[in-house]
Amino acid sequence: MKRETIVHLIKDWRVALLLLLVAGSLIGIYLTPPNPANGLEGNLQFGLDLQGGSWLQMEFQSVVVAYSTDKPVGDLIENLQKSLEVDVVQIDQNHLEIRKSVSRADLEPLFAASDAKIVTYHEGVSTFTADEVKRILNDKVNALGMQDARINLLTPTGSEYPQYVRIELAGVDMATAQEIVGKQGMFEIRIQTSGNETEHVLFGDQITSVGVPQRDTRSQAWGVGFTLSDAGADAFRDAALKYGAIDNPNAHNLVMLLDNKTVYSAPLSGDLAAQLRSAPVRSLSASTGTGDAGLEAAMTLEIHLRAGALPVKVDVVGSGSVPAALGEHFKTTVAIAGLFALLTVGVVIYYRYREPSIVIPMLAINFSEIIILLGIARFIQQLDLAAIAGLIAVVGTGIDQLVIITDEVLHEGRVPSPSLYMKRYSRAFGIIAVSAATVMFAMLPLALMDLSTLRGFAIITILGVLIGILVTRPAYGKIIMEILSK
Known part of the structure; x- marks a missing residue:
């Protein structure tokens, strides 16, 4: 195409939107934030199948x-x-x-x-209750920065009550997975009375909010702030008065336990003891020390404080893992399969039209659609084998729709007039829109259900259909019109 034609195409809003989304997707994948260590993978989130990791199923x-x-x-x-x-x-x-x-x-x-x-x-x-368990477990894994974690509730056939919860942690070994989510997490605060003896003060359900780790500007010590309910604040003050922690705070440690294991122990500060003498205190702060060790301890304590106790006991009834090496093998195999699918499509449509000026825009539009889809998925969906299958399906259905447009606007191999072109293009777009709506309605139940093996496929398919109808098909219609008119 001539330079004037290319400039004219870029000025068209449909083509400009396509280019803008492709550029934005590439920025999202590679530049926000930059991740050169991952090479071509950029910031894409890979699931358990492609990255390795562990899964737990709890009853x-x-x-x-x-x-x-x-x-x-x-x-x-x-x-x-x-x-x-x-x-x-x-x-x-x-x-x-x-x-x-x-x-x-x-x-x-x-x-x-x-x-x-x-x-x-x-x-x-x-x-x-199931949703509450899911929320608590989600808070635990997210607090550790594990954005690739997936938590799904499983309900047996014929029942309306969830019986299992399945957790998938990409890039996490089995021991760590069980440490994070395989325990119930019964959180308790106790106060030291004399010697090594302690007495119960309150459980985790009396903690209403938890702050993020912060460093004190004077002592440079890290700590986590948290707030008690009114009943919890009263219980805390009563215990401090009863066991003499207000008069001698250094002799009465505040002890926090998770599943009866001490996760924090430190005496009350003098300022806190003075405040408790006159009234209950709802806002507290647990200091964990200075430096990187203090920060790490604060982050761990934050998880325990936020998680509290699960409302119901769970037992691990199934587990498994995918070695990282096997995940890398799957990743390579999937990349080859995707490339082979794109090349096969190119060969087939070239055999049909025998015209590079038609085939190249088709493949370019199809490839740009995949880039946009990956750019969106980078923020909302991890890529597992099911999601990759959705990407390959989008390649096939996308080419089908571009063939419909091309065949419809060409009449006996000849280029129609602009008015006739728009009439035929509108008719082709109507066919595509009905087909796309059918696919979306068929995939919607799978996308809304907590089926870990199918949900990714449905989400990627729906996103691909929407991108095609709203962005790539209109842009292709304009591009092919310019090409055919020349």
């Missing part, structure tokens, strides 16, 4: 029971809690969540003793 130790009774439900809940020594939560008017793995046969006499009857019995937890 909720809980059951959901539908019941019927003529007596107050509060009495039934109280009797169950005393008998089972576990939390029992009323989900709705007819369902209870018993946060312990207990059989129906063991429950029936307990219900009968309270003049109640079990109507239905399901292993698992309520949707609310």
